[in-house]
Amino acid sequence: xxxxxxxxxxxxxxxxxxxxxxxxxxxxxxxxxxxxxxxxxxxxxxxxxxxxxxxxxxxxxxxxxxxxxxxxxxxxxxxxxxxxxxxxxxxxxxxxxxxxxxxxxxxxxxxxxxxxxxxxxxxxxxxxxxxxxxxxxxxxxxxxxxxxxxxxxxxxxxxxxxxxxxxxxxxxxxxxxxxxxxxxxxxxxxxxxxxxxxxxxxxxxxxxxxxxxxxxxxxxxxxxxxxxxxxxxxxxxxxxxxxxxxxxxxxxxxxxxxxxxxxxxxxxxxxxxxxxxxxxxxxxxxxxxxxxxxxxxxxxxxxxxxxxx
Ligand SMILES: Nc1ncnc2c1ncn2[C@@H]1O[C@H](COP(=O)(O)OP(=O)(O)O)[C@@H](O)[C@H]1O
Ligand SMILES: [Mg+2]
Numbered sequence: 001x002x003x004x005x006x007x008x009x010x011x012x013x014x015x016x017x018x019x020x021x022x023x024x025x026x027x028x029x030x031x032x033x034x035x036x037x038x039x040x041x042x043x044x045x046x047x048x049x050x051x052x053x054x055x056x057x058x059x060x061x062x063x064x065x066x067x068x069x070x071x072x073x074x075x076x077x078x079x080x081x082x083x084x085x086x087x088x089x090x091x092x093x094x095x096x097x098x099x100x101x102x103x104x105x106x107x108x109x110x111x112x113x114x115x116x117x118x119x120x121x122x123x124x125x126x127x128x129x130x131x132x133x134x135x136x137x138x139x140x141x142x143x144x145x146x147x148x149x150x151x152x153x154x155x156x157x158x159x160x161x162x163x164x165x166x167x168x169x170x171x172x173x174x175x176x177x178x179x180x181x182x183x184x185x186x187x188x189x190x191x192x193x194x195x196x197x198x199x200x201x202x203x204x205x206x207x208x209x210x211x212x213x214x215x216x217x218x219x220x221x222x223x224x225x226x227x228x229x230x231x232x233x234x235x236x237x238x239x240x241x242x243x244x245x246x247x248x249x250x251x252x253x254x255x256x257x258x259x260x261x262x263x264x265x266x267x268x269x270x271x272x273x274x275x276x277x278x279x280x281x282x283x284x285x286x287x288x289x290x291x292x293x294x295x296x297x298x299x300x301x302x303x304x305x306x307x308x309x
Contacts, residue, residue, distance in 0.1 A: 006300060010063025014091075015079070017048035020071030029278035030068035036299040037066070049073070054082050060135040064091040064306045066299070067275055072147075075275040076102040088304040093274040095252035103272040105146040105179055107249060111269055116245050118269045119182040124167045133180055134160035140183045141165060145176035156183070184260040184268045189228055191242040191257045193278070194298070196307055198239035199287035200247040203228040224283065226290045238267055245269055253305035257283055 013038065016030020017023055030046060036043035047057065049069070057065065067090055073079060077099030083090045093101060100106050111118045122133055124143070133142065134157075144154040153174045153266035155166035163180070170178035186209060190205075192199040203225040230234065239244040242257045249272060259269050276284050280295060288298040 004135050009042050009303060012042055012044040012064050012066060013057055013063050013156055014066045015047050015049060015066055016068045017050050018069040018074045019050045020073055022070035025277055026068055026070050027308060031297050032279050033066055037295040040300050046272045057088055058086050058283045061156055062088060067091050068278055069170040070275055084308060087308055090194055091302050091306045092253040097249055098274050100249050101251055101272040102205050103146055104271050105177055107272060110248055111245055114248055116269060117267055119184055121179050121181045124178040124180050126167060130160045130163040137180055141182040142183055143170050144179055145170045145174045147176050156198050184262050186261045186263055188260045190283050192284040193246050194301060195257045198242050200290045201228040202226040202227055203285055226286055239287040241249040254302050272303055
């Protein structure tokens with residue numbers, strides 16, 4: 001707990017709900033955070049931007065915001081911009097880090113320009129030379145939208161002939177830019193960032209690989225393993241890459257980076273989540289527990305990182 005005590009935060013709004021596709025998960029995250037902060041003596045209140053005008057935050061005397069919104073309108077920099085204008089400190093990344101983190105394409109460009117490893121990719125435009133794309137990236141390959149909706153718009157493509165349909169799904173259905181990406185055949189991890197520290201990695205094991213939306217969200221078969229089983233020096237090396245990758249995007253406060261290792265043990269960064277899930281069984285709370293930080297303490301620690309400007 002901070003030296004000034006949890007009462008020193010003033011009146012805190014836990015922003016939850018919102019209008020994105022991830023509204024339901026956000027309400028679960030937000031209610032968990034709300035309960036935890038209250039248990040810690042913080043004067044915390046729920047605030048749903050889908051139901052109330054953000055300007056009411058100032059009118060109602062809120063001194064800081066805990067952002068428990070996911071996806072568009074909560075994680076993409078727009079809300080962060082509004083809070084900057086209102087002058088109310090908020091948790092997590094600022095306007096630029098949030099906006100870049102929401103965009104997998106621009107995230108990859110920044111990482112690649114700085115020699116950080118992320119799978120090779122092509123932007124699909126429709127009517128592409130599908131055989132050429134398959135030759136260039138190899139098969140299988142992954143097609144996914146660059147922004148929101150990725151989990152649903154993601155396909156694992158096993159033959160060039162499947163590319164047009166995968167493109168349609170990623171680009172047309174989600175009105176997005178479609179990214180074709182080299183397939184990484186190896187274990188998947190997620191790394192949680194809290195302040196200046198990368199918490200222990202979690203290994204994610206889904207039944208037939210993790211690309212499948214069904215496995216990831218609707219079956220209980222996915223296993224989350226922490227400690228992740230890597231040798232300590234390998235984990236430390238990955239944590240250093242993750243911290244550098246997070247900072248390069250202009251991200252701050254807290255967040256999560258998804259990554260994979262290939263058969264040779266080489267790491268590949270997939271994406272950053274600037275406002276990850278915060279339900280009791282979400283991944284950042286799991287990583288925090290592994291270093292003795294309870295869910296309640298984690299919520300207070302995140303609140304402490306709130307900033308403006
Ligand atoms: N290049 C890739 N190679 C292998 N699997 C991938 C690749 N890209 C994504 N995946 C799988 O798809 C999942 C979702 O992709 P990700 O880029 O993290 O988007 P999001 O989590 O926003 O849906 C990953 O957790 C991973 O299991
Ligand atoms: Mg992901």
